[in-house]
Amino acid sequence: MGEAPDRDEMLRLDKADPLREFRDRFAIGPDPLTYFDGNSLGRPPKATLERLRTVLEEEWADRLIRAWTDGWMNLPTEVGDRLGATVIGAAPGQTVLADSTSVNLFKVLHAAATLRPDRSEIVIDDANFPTDRYLVSAVAEQRGLTVRWITPPDFGVTAESLEPVLSPDTAMVVVCHADYRTAALADVAGITGLVHDAGALAVWDLCHSAGVAPVELDAARADFAVGCTYKYLNAGPGAPAFLYVAARHLASVRQPIEGWFGAEDVFAMGPTYEPATSMRRMLSGTPNVLGLVAVDEGVRLVAEAGLDRIRAKGMALTSLVTDLVDAWLDPLGARIASPREPEARGSHVTVRHPEARAITDRLIASGVIPDFRNPDLIRLGLSPLTTSYAEAWDGLHTLRGIIAA
Amino acid sequence: MGEAPDRDEMLRLDKADPLREFRDRFAIGPDPLTYFDGNSLGRPPKATLERLRTVLEEEWADRLIRAWTDGWMNLPTEVGDRLGATVIGAAPGQTVLADSTSVNLFKVLHAAATLRPDRSEIVIDDANFPTDRYLVSAVAEQRGLTVRWITPPDFGVTAESLEPVLSPDTAMVVVCHADYRTAALADVAGITGLVHDAGALAVWDLCHSAGVAPVELDAARADFAVGCTYKYLNAGPGAPAFLYVAARHLASVRQPIEGWFGAEDVFAMGPTYEPATSMRRMLSGTPNVLGLVAVDEGVRLVAEAGLDRIRAKGMALTSLVTDLVDAWLDPLGARIASPREPEARGSHVTVRHPEARAITDRLIASGVIPDFRNPDLIRLGLSPLTTSYAEAWDGLHTLRGIIAA
Numbered sequence: 001m002g003e004a005p006d007r008d009e010m011l012r013l014d015k016a017d018p019l020r021e022f023r024d025r026f027a028i029g030p031d032p033l034t035y036f037d038g039n040s041l042g043r044p045p046k047a048t049l050e051r052l053r054t055v056l057e058e059e060w061a062d063r064l065i066r067a068w069t070d071g072w073m074n075l076p077t078e079v080g081d082r083l084g085a086t087v088i089g090a091a092p093g094q095t096v097l098a099d100s101t102s103v104n105l106f107k108v109l110h111a112a113a114t115l116r117p118d119r120s121e122i123v124i125d126d127a128n129f130p131t132d133r134y135l136v137s138a139v140a141e142q143r144g145l146t147v148r149w150i151t152p153p154d155f156g157v158t159a160e161s162l163e164p165v166l167s168p169d170t171a172m173v174v175v176c177h178a179d180y181r182t183a184a185l186a187d188v189a190g191i192t193g194l195v196h197d198a199g200a201l202a203v204w205d206l207c208h209s210a211g212v213a214p215v216e217l218d219a220a221r222a223d224f225a226v227g228c229t230y231k232y233l234n235a236g237p238g239a240p241a242f243l244y245v246a247a248r249h250l251a252s253v254r255q256p257i258e259g260w261f262g263a264e265d266v267f268a269m270g271p272t273y274e275p276a277t278s279m280r281r282m283l284s285g286t287p288n289v290l291g292l293v294a295v296d297e298g299v300r301l302v303a304e305a306g307l308d309r310i311r312a313k314g315m316a317l318t319s320l321v322t323d324l325v326d327a328w329l330d331p332l333g334a335r336i337a338s339p340r341e342p343e344a345r346g347s348h349v350t351v352r353h354p355e356a357r358a359i360t361d362r363l364i365a366s367g368v369i370p371d372f373r374n375p376d377l378i379r380l381g382l383s384p385l386t387t388s389y390a391e392a393w394d395g396l397h398t399l400r401g402i403i404a405a
Numbered sequence: 406m407g408e409a410p411d412r413d414e415m416l417r418l419d420k421a422d423p424l425r426e427f428r429d430r431f432a433i434g435p436d437p438l439t440y441f442d443g444n445s446l447g448r449p450p451k452a453t454l455e456r457l458r459t460v461l462e463e464e465w466a467d468r469l470i471r472a473w474t475d476g477w478m479n480l481p482t483e484v485g486d487r488l489g490a491t492v493i494g495a496a497p498g499q500t501v502l503a504d505s506t507s508v509n510l511f512k513v514l515h516a517a518a519t520l521r522p523d524r525s526e527i528v529i530d531d532a533n534f535p536t537d538r539y540l541v542s543a544v545a546e547q548r549g550l551t552v553r554w555i556t557p558p559d560f561g562v563t564a565e566s567l568e569p570v571l572s573p574d575t576a577m578v579v580v581c582h583a584d585y586r587t588a589a590l591a592d593v594a595g596i597t598g599l600v601h602d603a604g605a606l607a608v609w610d611l612c613h614s615a616g617v618a619p620v621e622l623d624a625a626r627a628d629f630a631v632g633c634t635y636k637y638l639n640a641g642p643g644a645p646a647f648l649y650v651a652a653r654h655l656a657s658v659r660q661p662i663e664g665w666f667g668a669e670d671v672f673a674m675g676p677t678y679e680p681a682t683s684m685r686r687m688l689s690g691t692p693n694v695l696g697l698v699a700v701d702e703g704v705r706l707v708a709e710a711g712l713d714r715i716r717a718k719g720m721a722l723t724s725l726v727t728d729l730v731d732a733w734l735d736p737l738g739a740r741i742a743s744p745r746e747p748e749a750r751g752s753h754v755t756v757r758h759p760e761a762r763a764i765t766d767r768l769i770a771s772g773v774i775p776d777f778r779n780p781d782l783i784r785l786g787l788s789p790l791t792t793s794y795a796e797a798w799d800g801l802h803t804l805r806g807i808i809a810a
Contacts, residue, residue, distance in 0.1 A: 027466040037470040044466050052695075056457065060641060061432040061449050065442040065774060072642060100690025102664025103508055126676065131665040131690065134678035138663040142547075230691070236465060237477060238693035258543040259507025260536040269779055271531065273539035285505020285536065286635070288643035290457075290695045369470060374674060 004327035005320070005393075013389040019313050022305055022385045026234070034395030036370040038383025039208065039348045042234030048297040055293050067289075073266075075292040076240075076283055082296065083242055086303040087233070088206060088225065089216030094247050096279045097229070097295055098287065101207055101241040102131045104226040107255040107282060108243060109139040112172045112201045112224055114254050119171035119200070120145055123162065125152040129180045132205055136174055145171065155184035155339050159194045166198035172223075173200055177215055178208035178346035181373055182338045183318075185213060185346055189220035196221065207231065210242070211298070212314050212347040212384065214307050217244055224249075232347065232383055233298040239291040243282050250279065259284035301385065310384045315342035317382035317392055321349040324396040329353075332403045337377060348381040353403065362402045368395045409732035410725070410798075418794040424718050427710055427790045431639070439800030441775040443788025444613065444753045447639030453702040460698050472694075478671075480697040481645075481688055487701065488647055491708040492638070493611060493630065494621030499652050501684045502634070502700055503692065506612055506646040507536045509631040512660040512687060513648060514544040517577045517606045517629055519659050524576035524605070525550055528567065530557040534585045537610055541579055550576065560589035560744050564599045571603035577628075578605055582620055583613035583751035586778055587743045588723070590618060590751055594625035601626065612636065615647070616703070617719050617752040617789065619712050622649055629654075637715075637752065637788055638703040644696040648687050655684065664689035706790065715789045720747035722787035722797055726754040729801040734758075737808045742782060753786040758808065767807045773800045 014020060026043045035043065059067040076096045083097070084090030098104060109122070124136045126149045140147045148170070152161050156179040166173070173195045175186050192202040206215060206227030211234075217225055225244040229235035245253055254275070260266055261283040264274045275281040302310065319342050325334060329351065337350040353359060353376060360372040371379050378399075382392060419425060431448045440448065464472040481501045488502070489495030503509060514527070529541045531554045545552045553575070557566050561584040571578070578600045580591050597607040611620060611632030616639075622630055630649040634640035650658055659680070665671055666688040669679045680686040707715065724747050730739060734756065742755040758764060758781060765777040776784050783804075787797060 027462065029467045031467065032469070035469060041465075041470045041473075043469065044461060049461055052457070052461065056449060056454055056641075057432065060446075062434045062436065064437070064440060064448065065446045065776065066769070067642070068446075099504060099508060100664070100693075102666070102690030103504060103662055106662045106664075106689070129665075130668070130674040130678075133676070134663045134665065134668070137678060138661060142661060228691070236461075236695065237472070238691045238695070238697075240693075241690070256543060256547060257508055257511045258539045259505070259511075260534075260539065261507070263535070263539070267779075269535040271538075273535075273542060284511070285507030285646070286633070286643045288505075288645075288693055288696060290641065290643070290699075291693060292643075294695075364471070371470065374672075 004324055007390065007393055010390040010393045017313065019305055019309055019384060023388060025301065026386050028386065031367060032369045033367040034391050034398070036368065036380040036395055038386055039231050039379065039381030040371055041230055041237060042232055042383055043386045044236065045234055045297055045301055047301065048236070048294050051293050051297050052290060055290060072289050075289065076287050077279055079292050079296045079299065080242060080279065083299045084244065086299050087210050087307065088244060089218055090244055091218055093279055095242055095244045096282050097240040097242050097292055098283050099240060101226050101228045102135060104241050104243040105132060105135050105205065106139065107257060108203055108224040108226055109135060110256040111253045112203055113143050113145065115249060115252060116171035116201060119169055121148045121169045121171060123148045123150065123165055123170055123173040125150050125157050127152055127179065128174065128176055129205065129207065132174060132176065155179070155182055155344065157186050157191065159187065159190050162191060162194060166195065166200065168199065170198050170200040172203050174203045174205065176205045176208060178213060180208050181377055182350050183346040183348045184339050185209065185344055188215050188222065192220045192222050209346045211302050212310060214311055222246060229295045229298060233295065233302065235291065235294040235298040239294050240288050245279065245282060255282050257284040261285055261287065305385060313384035314347040314382060317384060317387060317389065318342060318345055318347060318349050320389060321380055321382065321392055321396060324393065325351055328396060328400040329403060334403060347384065348379050351378045351380065352376050353378065359402055363399060366398050366402065368398045409729055412795065412798055415795040415798045422718065424710055424714055424789060428793060430706065431791050433791065436772060437774045438772040439796050439803070441773065441785040441800055443791055444636050444784065444786030445776055446635055446642060447637060447788055448791050449641065450639055450702055450706055452706065453641070453699050456698050456702050457695060460695060477694050480694065481692050482684055484697050484701045484704065485647060485684065488704045489649065491704050491712065492615050493649060494623050495649055496623055498684055500647055500649050501687050502645040502647050502697055503688050504645060506631050506633045507540060509646050509648040510537060510540050510610065511544065512662060513608055513629040513631055514540060515661045516658045517608055518548050518550065520654060520657060521576035521606060524574055526553045526574045526576060528553045528555065528570055528575055528578040530555050530562050532557055532584065533579065533581055534610065534612065537579060537581065560584070560587055560749065562591050562596065564592065564595050567596060567599060571600065571605065573604065575603050575605040577608050579608045579610065581610045581613060583618060585613045586782055587755050588751040588753045589744050590614065590749055593620050593627065597625045597627050614751045616707050617715060619716055627651060634700045634703060638700065638707065640696065640700040640703040644699050645693050650684065650687060660687050662689040666690055666692065710790055718789035719752040719787060722789060722792060722794065723747060723750055723752060723754050725794060726785055726787065726797055726801060729798065730754065730756055733801065733805040734808060739808060752789065753784050756783045756785065757781050758783065764807055768804060771803050771807065773803045
């Protein structure tokens with residue numbers, strides 16, 4: 001346990017930060033003092049506010065229905081391709097934006113099941129995010145499949161923890177890239193390879209890492225992925241989620257919510273549903289335009305900053321917070337619940353304390369916003385485009401005062 | 406065929422219009438001259454632009470994650486209840502806003518099927534909107550049901566056209582309140598009663614009438630309904646759709662996309678999915694906040710104007726357009742394809758002409774925006790809150806010039 005760095009050191013780090021200018025690209029007011037919840041809802045980019053103004057006042061108000069053919073129709077695939085290239089290592093034609101992560105995961109689980117009709121099991125860990133667990137249970141019931149639950153090691157699903165349950169019965173395996181509680185990162189390529197060795201499909205949930213921890217879906221030969229855009233991609237509350245289908249599966253994939261926007265020709269309105277040959281086949285209803293342009297702007301910012309630089313700053317910030325917790329909070333009974341190697345975690349650090357809920361409430365009242373997760377976890381999210389070193393230090397300093405009080 | 410009214414008469418009608426002031430409540434620019442497509446994408450209310458500014462710059466930027474507990478969490482049910490009371494005759498606790506019409510219809514079809522497990526048929530007409538037909542086919546296949554197609558009379562589904570196919574095998578009947586091509590209105594109470602006599606459930610699609618033709622779902626004892634908000638409710642491109650479940654079904658209804666926002670306690674994140682006892686059980690993923698507040702403002706405007714006054718003006722406008730088509734266009738080979746009794750149609754008038762597509766293109770180039778529907782239909786939408794009599798007259802005048810040319 002080393003000595004805690006002082007605040008002047010933070011100011012020096014901020015001054016030397018190659019991403020420093022990006023903080024000014026967001027609308028950031030005086031309150032809160034420290035925002036540790038960009039991993040739940042990212043801050044609004046100024047460019048998004050301006051783009052939304054244009055969409056509302058020029059496209060919607062002036063172009064009206066013509067705006068659909070001017071370009072809105074293509075937003076789900078265009079923004080999907082941009083997100084694919086920038087955030088998840090996907091070549092064009094494999095990513096769309098639509099609906100919510102829950103709806104997209106529902107589609108993907110059914111789609112994967114159609115590709116493995118003779119297999120009977122879905123494997124998922126019991127520490128997975130609730131909506132994933134709920135939907136896997138629901139889809140398994142709908143398709144007459146069995147859920148094979150595994151209890152992963154402390155820091156999430158590993159190849160070793162999966163291997164014993166994979167079998168010729170395994171249809172698919174559903175894994176989160178970053179664990180929502182601890183931020184532990186799973187090995188996408190390694191796990192996908194193992195899943196493929198068993199003849200099964202790998203479905204990745206990238207909600208808790210998209211835009212902050214690089215992933216190369218094409219290179220890993222992932223089969224399906226979903227993820228949300230309102231965390232580190234800063235696309236705003238309830239913005240559309242993304243959905244990835246590996247090109248090699250596209251022709252044979254069928255999704256269950258066959259609505260008009262998934263049809264080959266949306267306005268043919270013919271007697272039967274003819275799925276689009278492209279990734280548009282994964283769409284269902286009318287796209288949410290305001291949400292789509294917000295995703296577009298969020299992804300453009302990540303592209304401009306560079307995911308590698310974002311990742312480097314994220315690791316530096318999580319290391320700083322880890323060091324401060326060790327130095328300041330460990331003596332007060334708080335413990336790091338995230339992996340200690342920067343490469344092994346995403347961009348939040350989780351602190352365990354028996355009074356976590358009360359501490360969280362007091363932190364929020366003091367202008368420091370983390371989030372609480374049952375039963376005893378405080379999550380400190382570090383969003384590299386908007387979190388400064390001084391802001392993180394100040395938040396930990398406040399946290400120390402509260403626990404010590 | 407009477408004499409066509411002149412333009413001065415239009416100016417008198419506009420001056421005497423009790424809804425006249427509402428046109429100023431929308432952002433309306435100089436182009437297009439006539440907007441006949443408010444039945445596809447309504448114009449932006451100024452209050453919506455202002456509300457979105459507040460949500461973006463104050464709630465999202467300043468309150469950040471706290472905005473969810475400040476009030477965002479309740480938007481799907483709060484706005485749902487307001488829409489229920491104002492637009493569809495639904496008491497509180499039966500309406501939510503979520504996803505798209507396609508996703509909502511998918512949920513409702515599955516939910517209805519769970520209530521009639523021993524019945525094998527879904528009845529729908531082959532003139533229904535594409536996404537309805539596609540989804541009925543998909544859900545029937547998913548549940549091992551049979552689709553019983555009917556070909557309705559010219560002006561949509563009637564009790565008489567349904568009666569011969571209803572049987573103890575009928576699980577549900579899916580009907581549009583307003584036909585998307587002709588605007589013909591179906592008799593919601595009469596058809597629902599007939600469907601109930603057969604022991605089946607009535608699923609209503611209100612997309613093409615919501616906000617412009619009153620419907621009393623509770624009084625009609627409808628079972629389920631869905632509908633969109635970006636047409637006469639002016640909530641913007643891809644805004645969330647609504648979903649109605651009659652209170653008497655709620656406790657036994659199960660929907661297929663069991664995501665975290667449908668759980669009784671969203672943040673309990675427990676081991677198994679416990680559906681909310683309220684209408685929240687029909688939700689799945691994180692709600693689209695920008696879309697929800699836009700629906701809220703659109704519904705508030707309808708409430709303020711009064712659906713009865715909106716309906717009265719809508720009938721006057723569709724009558725005017727019908728008269729002008731008869732007087733000016735009938736001699737040029739165009740024919741009314743909508744019902745001739747104002748009470749029997751919604752708020753658009755459809756004109757049939759063999760050159761409909763080319764005429765539509767020329768109209769748009771001339772600053773008059775209708776929409777075209779296969780194979781020979783031009784739809785002229787009249788949105789009572791924003792369409793003036795003079796605007797409608799001008800649009801028809803331009804249309805006459807184009808067909809005569």
